[in-house]
Amino acid sequence: MNLRDKLNAISKPKITVTPVEAPPVKQYTDCWHxxxxxxxxxxxxxxxxxxxxxxxxxxxxxxxxxxPMRILxxxxxxxxxxxxAGTVAFEVGLGWLEEDGFHVHQLLxxxxxEEKFLLEEIVRTADRFDVICTxxxxxxxxxLLRNRFIMNRIRTACLDKPHIDLLHxxxxxxxxRLRRCNLTNLEExxxxxxxxxxxxxxxxxxxxxxxxxxGDFRLFDDVLExxxxxxxxxxxxxxxxxxxxxxxxxLRFDEDVYSMGVALDRFRHTExxxxxxxxxxxxxxxxxxxxxxxxxRRCGEKEEAAQVWLGMIAxxxxxxxxxxxxxxxxxxxxxxxxxALEMVRRAIALVSEPxxxxxxxxxxxxxxxxxxxxxxxxxxxRSKE
Numbered sequence: 001m002n003l004r005d006k007l008n009a010i011s012k013p014k015i016t017v018t019p020v021e022a023p024p025v026k027q028y029t030d031c032w033h034x035x036x037x038x039x040x041x042x043x044x045x046x047x048x049x050x051x052x053x054x055x056x057x058x059x060x061x062x063x064x065x066x067x068p069m070r071i072l073x074x075x076x077x078x079x080x081x082x083x084x085a086g087t088v089a090f091e092v093g094l095g096w097l098e099e100d101g102f103h104v105h106q107l108l109x110x111x112x113x114e115e116k117f118l119l120e121e122i123v124r125t126a127d128r129f130d131v132i133c134t135x136x137x138x139x140x141x142x143x144l145l146r147n148r149f150i151m152n153r154i155r156t157a158c159l160d161k162p163h164i165d166l167l168h169x170x171x172x173x174x175x176x177r178l179r180r181c182n183l184t185n186l187e188e189x190x191x192x193x194x195x196x197x198x199x200x201x202x203x204x205x206x207x208x209x210x211x212x213x214x215g216d217f218r219l220f221d222d223v224l225e226x227x228x229x230x231x232x233x234x235x236x237x238x239x240x241x242x243x244x245x246x247x248x249x250x251l252r253f254d255e256d257v258y259s260m261g262v263a264l265d266r267f268r269h270t271e272x273x274x275x276x277x278x279x280x281x282x283x284x285x286x287x288x289x290x291x292x293x294x295x296x297r298r299c300g301e302k303e304e305a306a307q308v309w310l311g312m313i314a315x316x317x318x319x320x321x322x323x324x325x326x327x328x329x330x331x332x333x334x335x336x337x338x339x340a341l342e343m344v345r346r347a348i349a350l351v352s353e354p355x356x357x358x359x360x361x362x363x364x365x366x367x368x369x370x371x372x373x374x375x376x377x378x379x380x381x382r383s384k385e
Contacts, residue, residue, distance in 0.1 A: 028113040031121065034106040036228055043102055043232075045239040053242040057169045059267035062162050063130050069097045071164070072129035073234040076141045077204050077227050088115060089144055090208045091223060094125050095231035104231050106224055111212070116152050119145075126158035133234055135183050136167040166237055172263035173241075177255040187233055190240055199226045248276050254284040261291060270295060286317040293325065302333050320365055323347035327372065337380045344373045 040046075051066030073095035080087040091108040105125065107118045122145070126132070134141050142159055149156045170181045178189055188194040199207075199222040211219045244251055244260070251257045261276030274295055280288030289312050296305035306329050312322040323343045330340035351365045 028111070028117070031114040031118040032108040032110055033121075034108070034224060036104040036106075037100075038102040038104070038232060040099075040101045043097070043235055043239065045243050046097055046102070046235050049239055049242050050246075053245050054164060056245050056264065056267070056269055056272060057241060058164055060162065065130075067130070069099075070128075070130040071133050071235075071238075072096055072126055072131070073133045073231050074126075074137065074141060075134065075227055075230045075234065076144065077208075077223055078144065079205050079208055081202065081205065085147070087144060088112070089118075089141075089148060090115075091220070091227060092118060092122060092145075093227040093231040094122070095235060096129065097235065102232060102235055104228050106227060108220065108224070110217075115148065116154075119149055119152055119154050123154065123158045126161070129161070131162045131164060132159070133164040133166065133238055135230070135234060135237075136165065138163060138165045138168070164238065166234060166241070169241055169263075170237075172266070173244075173256055173259045176259045177253055183230060183233060183237075186237060191233075191236060193233075195229070198229070199223060201226075245272075248279055251279075254280050254282040257281075258284040258288050258291075261288065265291065265295065270299065286312065290318055290321060293322075297325075302329065305329070306333075320347040320351055320369065323350065324369075324372070327376075331376065331379075337376055337383065341373065341376050341380065344369055344376060348373065 047068050049068045049071075051062045051064075054062050054066070073093075075093045076089040077091040077093075078087050078089050088109075091106065093104060093106050095102060095104045097103075107121050109115045109118045132142070142163070146156045146159060149159075167181065170186055174186065174189070175181050178185055184195055184198070204223055204226070207219045207223050211217065244256075248257055248260055251260070257276050258280040261273045261280065264270075264273035264276060274292055277288040277292035277295070289308055293305045293308035293312075296302070296308065306326065309322040309325045309329070312318045313326065323346055327340040327343040327347070330336045330343060348366065348369045351362060351369060
């Protein structure tokens with residue numbers, strides 16, 4: 001050792017390193033479980049939900065032996081609102097009916113390693129039921145859960161059940177009047193139950209990430225309350241929707257009755273749709289009658305359709321449409337060209353009233369009617385030769 005090395009050795013203090021034991025690895029053995037029970041009196045008509053009515057609303061087959069107590073109501077709270085590979089359902093609410101009331105079982109992962117236990121509990125619960133009911137679950141909740149099952153190497157068969165998605169049913173019937181058919185709006189507008197001090201859904205992901213930083217479980221209080229109310233509302237809303245489909249005459253708003261008819265027509269429930277069209281009144285009466293006549297015509301019931309068009313003409317409903325339809329009826333069904341010409345002539349007179357139409361519509365309607373009138377005149381002339 002040379003002189004420099006000796007001097008360096010003297011100037012540097014000696015450091016003694018004391019071995020420190022590594023902290024124990026945290027063991028994850030389960031997720032958090034929460035349970036709630038609601039009395040049956042809070043869920044009127046929930047046990048009266050019928051397979052036939054659900055199929056009217058949903059337009060899809062439901063299992064034989066359909067039982068309201070074998071419907072699993074499901075809602076998720078997630079780490080993101082847009083889905084995607086990184087989004088996780090950190091809390092899942094499950095609800096079902098029993099004879100003593102409505103039961104809610106909430107599952108929450110307090111850290112990512114607990115996700116597997118949460119998903120396994122969903123499998124055990126879902127296997128006991130025949131149908132799943134959600135709000136926007138077809139688009140969001142179930143695809144998200146399927147992805148997480150696959151990521152955790154868990155089979156997704158428990159989700160392969162008939163699915164009632166209340167959002168799509170609600171949009172078909174109530175969008176015309178309510179515009180926005182989120183769950184909160186529906187609760188207030190249909191059930192008369194406004195939410196008070198409810199946690200906005202956009203803030204839910206923030207609560208999870210704040211909990212990971214602080215460990216303060218109280219951050220989840222609002223999340224769990226929000227989720228429990230969502231689950232309970234699914235059951236109440238399904239029963240309410242079924243009752244409205246069974247008794248459309250009880251609907252307060254004509255827009256709802258008319259929209260229900262359109263939804264039933266879409267799924268080829270013809271007689272039920274016609275019932276709604278007949279019930280639609282007020283500002284929706286003309287549109288309901290037009291749909292009713294179109295239903296008759298589509299099914300080959302031309303005489304019934306003609307009676308509806310004539311009724312519209314007598315009430316001056318529907319603009320020129322019923323005149324044109326009656327002109328077609330007289331021309332093609334009755335072979336009565338003079339009667340068809342008379343209908344077109346009356347339509348031309350109606351479209352000449354500028355207060356009923358804007359300028360573009362006036363010109364387009366007048367041109368189409370004049371073309372039809374001229375064609376019928378030529379046809380009448382040939383028949384006389």
